[in-house]
Amino acid sequence: xxxxxxxxxxxxxxxxxxxxxxxxxxxxxxxxxxxxxxxxxxxxxxxxxxxxxxxxxxxxxxxxxxxxxxxxxxxxxxxxxxxxxxxxxxxxxxxxxxxxxxxxxxxxxxxxxxxxxxxxxxxxxxxxxxxxxxxxxxxxxxxxxxxxxxxxxxxxxxxxxxxxxxxxxxxxxxxxxxxxxxxxxxxxxxxxxxxxxxxxxxxxxxxxxxxxxxxxxxxxxxxxxxxxxxxxxxxxxxxxxxxxxxxxxxxxxxxxxxxxxxxxxxxxxxxxxxxxxxxxxxxxxxxxxxxxxxxxxxxxxxxxxxxxxxxxxxxxxxxxxxxxxxxxxxxxxxxxxxxxxxxxxxxxxxxxxxxxxxxxxxxxxxxxxxxxxxxxxxxxxxxxxxxxxxxxxx
Ligand SMILES: Cc1cc2nc3c(=O)[nH]c(=O)nc-3n(C[C@H](O)[C@H](O)[C@H](O)COP(=O)(O)OP(=O)(O)OC[C@H]3O[C@@H](n4cnc5c(N)ncnc54)[C@H](O)[C@@H]3O)c2cc1C
Numbered sequence: 353x354x355x356x357x358x359x360x361x362x363x364x365x366x367x368x369x370x371x372x373x374x375x376x377x378x379x380x381x382x383x384x385x386x387x388x389x390x391x392x393x394x395x396x397x398x399x400x401x402x403x404x405x406x407x408x409x410x411x412x413x414x415x416x417x418x419x420x421x422x423x424x425x426x427x428x429x430x431x432x433x434x435x436x437x438x439x440x441x442x443x444x445x446x447x448x449x450x451x452x453x454x455x456x457x458x459x460x461x462x463x464x465x466x467x468x469x470x471x472x473x474x475x476x477x478x479x480x481x482x483x484x485x486x487x488x489x490x491x492x493x494x495x496x497x498x499x500x501x502x503x504x505x506x507x508x509x510x511x512x513x514x515x516x517x518x519x520x521x522x523x524x525x526x527x528x529x530x531x532x533x534x535x536x537x538x539x540x541x542x543x544x545x546x547x548x549x550x551x552x553x554x555x556x557x558x559x560x561x562x563x564x565x566x567x568x569x570x571x572x573x574x575x576x577x578x579x580x581x582x583x584x585x586x587x588x589x590x591x592x593x594x595x596x597x598x599x600x601x602x603x604x605x606x607x608x609x610x611x612x613x614x615x616x617x618x619x620x621x622x623x624x625x626x627x628x629x630x631x632x633x634x635x636x637x638x639x640x641x642x643x644x645x646x647x648x649x650x651x652x653x654x655x656x657x658x659x660x661x662x663x664x665x666x667x668x669x670x671x672x673x674x675x676x677x678x679x680x681x682x683x684x685x686x687x688x689x690x691x692x693x694x695x696x697x698x699x700x701x702x703x704x705x706x707x708x709x710x711x712x713x714x715x716x717x718x719x720x721x722x723x724x725x726x727x728x729x730x731x732x733x734x735x736x737x738x739x740x741x742x743x744x745x746x
Contacts, residue, residue, distance in 0.1 A: 353439055353625065354408045355730025356648050361655075363407055369433060371425065373414040375400055378469055379723055380497075381637065381716075384504055384673070386472035387464075387479055387584075388512045395720065397469065403728045415442070418598040420619045437621045437651060440600075440607060442592040444497050444627040444635055450588040451492055453563035462568065463583045466505060467497070475584065479512070484521030485581025490570055491528045492560045495604075496589040497627050497635040500682070502526070503533060503543055504673040505584060510550045511675035527555035527570070527578055536689035539682055542706045546674060589635070591628050606630040611686065612663040614647050621654070623647045633666035633686060641727060642667040642737040667739040671716035679712035681705050685739040691746065696735055698743035705744065 354370055361368070382396035404410045414428040418438075425433040446467045448454045454463065464478065465471035489506050506526050513519040526533070526547060532540035533547055533554060547554050561573045569579045591605030600618075601607045608617040609629035616622040625647050626640035633639055642664070649662035666686030673679050681703050682690035694701040702711050726733060 353441070353644055353647065353730075355405050356644070357651070358405050358407050360648075360652060367409065368407070369409040369411060370404060371411045371413060371415055371427065371433070372400060373412070373428075375412050377403065377728070379720060380467075381501075381723075382720060383466055383469060383472045384501055384508070386469075387466050387475040387505075388508050389476055389480075390508075393469075393473075398724065405730075415592070415594045416597070417594050418600060420598070420600065420622060423621065435621075437623070437654065439623045439625050439647060439651070440595075440616075440628050441625040441640070442595070442628050444589045444591050444606075446587040447590045448585070448587040450590070451560060451563060453565050454492075454585065454587060456563070456565035458563075458565040458568070458583075462581065463563070463565065463585060465585055465587060467501075467586060478582070482582060484513075484518045486523050486525065486579055487582045487584070488525045488527060488570065488578055488580035489584050489586075490558070490560055490578075491530075491586045493588045494529055495635055496586050498670070499535070499634050499636075500670050500672045502528070502586055503547075506552050507546070507550065507675040508673055510552060524550075524552045525555055525578060525580075526552055527558040527560075529557065529559050531556045534690075536684070538692065538706060539690040542680070542692075543672075546680075546708065550675070595628070602630060611666065613650050613660040614643055614664055615650060615654075615660065623651055631664075631666065634668040634670070636668050636670060637723075638669040639667070641733075642669075645737040665738050667737060669735075669739075671712060671719065673713065673716055674708050677713050678708050678710055679714075679716050680708050681712045681715065683739060683744075688739060688741065688744075691744040693744040695743055696740075 354368055357368055377398050377400045379396045382391045385391035415425055416428045417426045423435050446465055460474055464475040466475055489502055491502055506524055513522045533543040534540040559573045561571050563570050569577045571577050591601055595601040595605040607624045607629055609624040610617055611631050614623055616624055627635040646662040646664040650660040653660050669683045671679050671681050683695055684690045692706040695703045695705050703715050
């Protein structure tokens with residue numbers, strides 16, 4: 353956004369400031385590969401400062417609170433910033449403390465997350481010497497970011513243990529609050545079949561109540577127990593705490609956002625981008641990317657006093673690593689579920705929607721380069737931000 357806005361707005365009239373508490377940028381899709389030793393630190397970590405364009409202020413500090421009535425941001429160091437317009441893009445993060453028993457003695461010993469860099473590295477170290485047992489992947493609650501990442505994790509785990517020669521000693525369980533492998537029928541069928549093919553046990557409708565770390569089991573609200581030797585968990589996800597302190601969000605600290613214009617439903621000079629919103633689509637980087645075109649157009653319209661004409665369609669697009677050098681791809685929006693077909697060129701592809709192919713895997717591999725070199729620099733990608741039905745089998 354800063355790259356696009358700096359080019360579009362007169363420097364004498366408009367100051368742009370980015371506030372971020374963390375000087376480091378993580379390529380989050382890459383965290384998935386760290387537990388299996390496929391990626392290292394250099395693949396996923398870069399300083400944010402290298403991506404901030406000239407003419408944009410960059411403040412490394414925590415936002416403590418926002419007063420939207422006064423158009424003022426309060427930082428942890430006592431500094432205040434006044435704004436004419438604000439884009440909130442503070443994402444979502446894991447909150448293991450929300451589940452009783454999760455942060456006990458076993459956290460970091462036999463219980464790990466892979467949604468943080470430190471969690472992914474600790475899991476990599478653990479897996480180096482693990483000799484097998486029950487591997488339980490659990491999704492604590494909906495919504496969580498990147499809905500396909502937990503599936504990718506168990507697919508890659510299957511490959512990892514096969515190659516290590518201990519797959520027969522590992523039982524893999526995929527426990528989810530959903531009633532199947534995914535949310536929509538066609539993708540649920542395709543991904544559910546893949547789980548079965550790889551001998552991964554799907555445990556649906558599992559709403560995590562607590563973790564009994566001492567006896568190494570997770571317990572659902574309806575009293576089911578699942579014993580583990582290794583638990584990899586996607587803990588409760590929540591938006592930033594300052595949203596709660598500023599009374600700007602819902603129970604999970606997500607900001608109520610118009611799903612088409614991407615403007616806050618309450619404040620006309622605030623736009624919301626990415627995981628921080630309550631949009632009824634995936635919390636995913638692809639969504640943040642596609643919706644940035646709409647935020648850009650509508651912010652410029654607001655500045656110029658014009659009606660907001662750009663409309664977001666909920667477009668989401670995710671490569672899914674399925675293991676053994678193959679991958680799948682889903683492309684969908686608010687109204688259209690993931691469908692089979694070809695992408696982006698109808699009939700040609702090269703990528704196959706809801707197919708399990710080598711070229712889809714290469715798409716995911718290539719994406720890391722595109723992320724660092726094109727996406728973060730605000731360059732255009734050869735992909736439309738609106739979802740297209742062309743190439744999809746209806
Ligand atoms: C393991 C994993 C795999 C993933 N794979 C994919 C994938 O394949 N495809 C895909 O599309 N998406 C994927 N995602 C999801 C994707 O990374 C996120 O959806 C995306 O990064 C969201 O962007 P965002 O800008 O909304 O939030 P973030 O990228 O999380 O950025 C939020 C920023 O806000 C800052 N911040 C938060 N609170 C404060 C505060 N109080 N003060 C100051 N700064 C603050 C943070 O430091 C951070 O820099 C994956 C995520 C994970 C964890």
